[in-house]
Amino acid sequence: MIDVLIPTFNRKEDLIKNIYHINNLIKQENLVEYFQLLVSDNASTDGSYSELKKIEKEIDVKIKIFRQEKNIGLEKNSIFLLNRATSDFIMYIGDDDYLPSGYLTFVVNKLKKEPITTAIIPGMSNLYADGSITPSRIADFDEVEYPPGFKTACRISNFGHQLSGILFKREGLVGEYLKTERLRNIYPFIFFLAYNNLRGKSYYVPKFKVVITQSNSKDWGYDDSGLLTEIFKNYNILYPYSPIKRLLLCVSMMIKQRWRLRIGENPKLAIKAFSHLTLSKDVDLLVKASLLLIYPYFYTRIVYSAAKRRIA
Numbered sequence: 001m002i003d004v005l006i007p008t009f010n011r012k013e014d015l016i017k018n019i020y021h022i023n024n025l026i027k028q029e030n031l032v033e034y035f036q037l038l039v040s041d042n043a044s045t046d047g048s049y050s051e052l053k054k055i056e057k058e059i060d061v062k063i064k065i066f067r068q069e070k071n072i073g074l075e076k077n078s079i080f081l082l083n084r085a086t087s088d089f090i091m092y093i094g095d096d097d098y099l100p101s102g103y104l105t106f107v108v109n110k111l112k113k114e115p116i117t118t119a120i121i122p123g124m125s126n127l128y129a130d131g132s133i134t135p136s137r138i139a140d141f142d143e144v145e146y147p148p149g150f151k152t153a154c155r156i157s158n159f160g161h162q163l164s165g166i167l168f169k170r171e172g173l174v175g176e177y178l179k180t181e182r183l184r185n186i187y188p189f190i191f192f193l194a195y196n197n198l199r200g201k202s203y204y205v206p207k208f209k210v211v212i213t214q215s216n217s218k219d220w221g222y223d224d225s226g227l228l229t230e231i232f233k234n235y236n237i238l239y240p241y242s243p244i245k246r247l248l249l250c251v252s253m254m255i256k257q258r259w260r261l262r263i264g265e266n267p268k269l270a271i272k273a274f275s276h277l278t279l280s281k282d283v284d285l286l287v288k289a290s291l292l293l294i295y296p297y298f299y300t301r302i303v304y305s306a307a308k309r310r311i312a
Contacts, residue, residue, distance in 0.1 A: 002087055002088075002091060002107070003089070003091070003170075004035055004092075005078070005081040005085060006038070006081075006093050006095055007080075007092075008048060008095040009048075010045060010048065011095045011216065012046045014095055016052075018093070018097070019055060019063070021099070022037065022061070022093070022099060023060055025104055026060070027060045028101075029104055031108060035104070036061060036062040039064070039065050040077050042068050042073075042074075042077045043072075064084065075185065075188060079174065087170065089170060090167075090168050091167050092166065094163055094164045099210055100122070103165065103205075103210075106120075116201055117169075117200055117202075117203065118196035118197075118201065119169070119193055119201075120166070121162070121193070121204045122206070123135070123139065123205065123209040123210070124136045124162055124211075125209040125210070126212055127212060129214075133211060136209075139204075143204070144204050148201060149197070150198065150248075153238075153249060154248055154252040156197065157249065159193060160187065160194065161189070162189070162210070164210050168192045168193065168196055169196050169199075176191075177195075186227060187231050190234045191234035194234065194235070195238060224276035225273045225276040226257070226261070226262070228261070228273075229280045229283060232287065233282060235249040236282075236284075247284065251294070255294075261273050261295070263298045263299065264302060274291060274295060
């Protein structure tokens with residue numbers, strides 16, 4: 001059994017549409033026995049909870065519905081659901097993100113064939129307000145397998161920022177993540193992925209693209225460093241006594257998602273990002289020191305590329 005976890009807040013129409021979509025996928029692919037839905041309404045004011053109760057008996061998949069008395073934030077609502085999960089595997093879905101046809105069948109078959117699988121990561125496409133869908137993270141392969149280990153965590157744990165559609169092995173996640181209260185953060189899914197990268201096989205399957213809605217407003221925002229200070233907390237949880245491994249994971253994240261450093265944008269934004277990171281008490285000294293190399297490295301590449309285009 002796989003628990004599909006849906007934290008939601010004030011997106012009634014998207015939420016109900018998505019639940020019917022997931023139900024139809026599961027029913028059409030003859031997977032009803034393998035999945036159950038857990039939904040936590042984060043004190044929505046748009047009638048989400050009453051609509052959830054209406055469709056509870058209309059869908060084929062088993063569903064458990066929870067309601068928070070007050071808005072506890074995305075991270076706490078997500079952990080709340082994880083604490084209520086009982087299956088060996090979990091999969092978070094954003095209330096306005098949509099799974100592709102065939103992906104759930106792929107997941108079930110992979111778990112049957114490869115029992116030491118601990119993580120499966122789909123690709124993604126972006127859905128915009130005008131209805132257009134643009135593929136993201138273009139890959140020239142359909143599927144790749146990664147062995148368990150630190151190298152895999154460095155290579156693909158950054159995908160955890162995606163949240164929707166990633167399969168995680170549930171065992172141990174809550175206990176390990178909550179060991180240090182001050183390290184809780186908006187991106188626990190990065191920890192969940194890195195933790196599972198270490199203990200079993202991971203698969204990245206970009207041929208299945210989750211559709212991620214880009215037009216809806218969020219009840220959280222980015223700081224000057226694109227929330228890197230939050231992301232780095234996950235690696236402190238993962239390796240509390242290994243600063244070198246934390247450094248390598250943090251550097252890997254910055255290289256793969258350099259947009260968070262504001263490199264290539266307005267130089268003032270890059271300076272603000274640099275200052276935010278170097279002044280943060282949540283960033284290791286070694287990581288701060290690495291910024292003195294990372295920023296010049298990327299800007300040198302930008303200048304070199306621009307010069308090369310002019311010559312050509």
